[in-house]
Amino acid sequence: MKNAGVSGGKKLLDIQDILENRLGIVYGAKVADLGCGGNGFFTFKVARLVGKTGLVYAVDVLKMVLKNVENRAKMEGADNIKTVWSNLENFGAANIHDA
Numbered sequence: 390m391k392n393a394g395v396s397g398g399k400k401l402l403d404i405q406d407i408l409e410n411r412l413g414i415v416y417g418a419k420v421a422d423l424g425c426g427g428n429g430f431f432t433f434k435v436a437r438l439v440g441k442t443g444l445v446y447a448v449d450v451l452k453m454v455l456k457n458v459e460n461r462a463k464m465e466g467a468d469n470i471k472t473v474w475s476n477l478e479n480f481g482a483a484n485i486h487d488a
Contacts, residue, residue: 445471450474
């Protein structure tokens with residue numbers, strides 16, 4: 390039987406590979422992080438990938454989560470993150486047309 394190559398720690402999932410190579414997120418892209426949760430883990434990783442000319446919509450139903458993301462974005466100088474309050478269970482509620 391072939392070894393499955395299971396690993397642990399930070400390499401359990403290669404987030405950078407997933408975002409760049411599998412999802413195709415590139416510099417200048419517009420991306421929506423639907424359900425950004427907690428501290429916006431993926432929001433900030435994507436914001437670095439899309440750069441200054443890109444835009445990341447951090448969408449969540451919890452206003453406290455959005456406030457956390459806004460505060461962190463301000464501290465890190467991530468001007469390419471826009472928070473959007475929305476109930477994702479309602480189709481089209483986020484009203485994001487270009488992401």
